[in-house]
Amino acid sequence: MKKLQQGIRPWLTKYFALPSDVVLELPRITVIGQLHVYIENHKGLVTYSDTELKLRANNGYIQVTGSAFVLKMMLPEEILLEGTISDIKFLPDG
Amino acid sequence: MKYIQESALTGYVTIAVTGEKPELFFQHCTSYGIRVWDVRKTKNDVCEGNIKVSDIKQIKQLRRRTQYKIRFKQRKGYPFFIRKLLGKKELLLGFFLSILLILFLSNILWEVKITGVPKDIEEKINKQLNQYGIHPGTWIFSLESPKEIQQQLLDDVPELLWVGIDQKGTTFYLEGVEKVVVKEEETPGPRNLIASKKGIIKNMYVTKGVPQVHVNDYVEPGDLLVSGNMGVNEEAEREDDEHKQVGYVAADGEIMATTWYEVKVSVPLQANTEQLTGNQEKKFHLGFGDFRVPIWGFGSTEFENTHREISEEPIRFFKWELPVKLIETLVSEKTYDKQKRTKNEAVEAGINQAKEELRLRLGPKARIVSEKVLHESLENGKVKLNLYMTVEENIVETQPLRQGD
DSSP: OHHHHHHHHHHHHHHHOOOHHHHTTOOEEEEETTTEEEEESOOOEEEEOSSEEEEEETTEEEEEEEEEEEEEEEETTEEEEEEEEEEEEEEOOO | OHHHHHHHHHOEEEEEEESSSTHHHHHHHHHTTOOEEEEEEEETTEEEEEEEGGGHHHHHHHHHTSSOEEEEEEEESHHHHHHHHHHOHHHHHHHHHHHHHHHHHHTBOOEEEEESSOHHHHHHHHHHHHHHTOSTTSBGGGSOOHHHHHHHHHHHOTTEEEEEEEEETTEEEEEEEEOOOOOOOSSOOOEEEEESSOEEEEEEEEEESEEOOOTTOEEOTTOEEEESBOHHHHTTOOOHHHHHHOSBOBOEEEEEEEEEEEEEEEEESEEEEEEEEEEEEEEEEEEETTEEEEEESOSOOSOSSEEEEEEEEEEEETTEEEEEEEEEEEEEEEEEEEEEOOHHHHHHHHHHHHHHHHHHHHOTTOEEEEEEEEEEEEETTEEEEEEEEEEEEEOEEEEEOOOOO
16 A cells, blocks of 8 residues: 555656655755755754754655754754755665 | 744743753754754754743653753843843833933923014013013923913013914923004094083083083083184184184093983892802822822812812923823812892892993993982892983093095
8 A cells, every 4th residue: 555655656746747845755955055954844853963964854864064053943844954055965764 | 033033022041952962852842843943063962952931841841751951041032131121120210210300301491482572572571481480490381371371471561562472392482573662643633522422511621622512511422522623713813823723623621421321230139159268279180091190189178169270281201292191180168158138238239230330331430420229129039120320421532523625
């Protein structure tokens, strides 16, 4: 059943033009220059420090690196990061 | 970002979380619906963040099940600010005193400006105003209304024709118009004197003109009393010099005659009179709309019957009038008197009343010689009188003579 769901969702986005972040439960990342990163739909915070932010995503992690990081806002599934951003990486599971 | 502004109103605290991976504590908090913002890592095992004051209880509960330690670092926002301010009594006192001072100064007259009149009259007006108590430094609400001041000024400074008073904030603006005193025309045109009322002439004093009547003559209104035409009599003299002067003059003189009036008066047998005893009390209230707060003169008066005079003065703040008014009440004691009069007393009172009325009508020069009760009747507790008054008065009226043909 779960497999079927996972198979049907990309198909839905493809043929019905539904937004992929909603349907696929993927994180949506908005980056404003080097200043802000706004991440929605994440699955939890893993590490946070002055230079690094790591969030759990659907399958894998999102890693943001840079300097002078401040978490401007934290909500259950949203995070607004402020600082000087140099990297945004998707790390696979494991 | 809206909630951050909002939390500035409700108050927020900065907490420092110590422990292994302190950021995870914040993550833990957010999953319970607690808002966290401005999270930063200061050390490897210390993380700071802001939370709302109302969430402190929940945070403390959440912490119990973990190994983290929480320290409250800073308290910010409006409620803390107010509490801090309230803690500083001197500051608060100073603030209060300054408001009071401004209030005090706003209700003081600072300047009296007089325009439109020459210096000497300005000086006079200033003197008068000082007498009324209007000078820089007095309370504005102790002053009388501009209308009354205007009237007083006009009475006391005869050189003024008109004065306008305008109060703008703490300044009194006076605009005066000087009376240009024009001397009465010295030589009025030729005229006759005629009778204005019917009467019997008692006394004649003619300074100019030719008398046409004699003492004890009866005259009707319009009858010629003194003629301004000298020519008729002077023609007898043949001297040329005088002849030139002869002609028309402005007749002048005083002719007293006995006149008669019939006056009707009615006098009630019973009279109610009110009288102030002279005992009075002053009360002060602060009024907000219809609501009044007494500030001086508490309690009810012990007077049985009272007469109240209420004057209201708005309190000013800078140039604005506050909705607060200072209300001064002057409570005077009064007594009611019931008087019963006998018929004779009523008649006497009626006669006096009639005389008084007549005197008012005829002016101060008229003299009431005698009065006679023509008819009296008693109706509905009132005495009705018909009086016949004999008066001696000046009956002269001027009539200009038409000149030239």
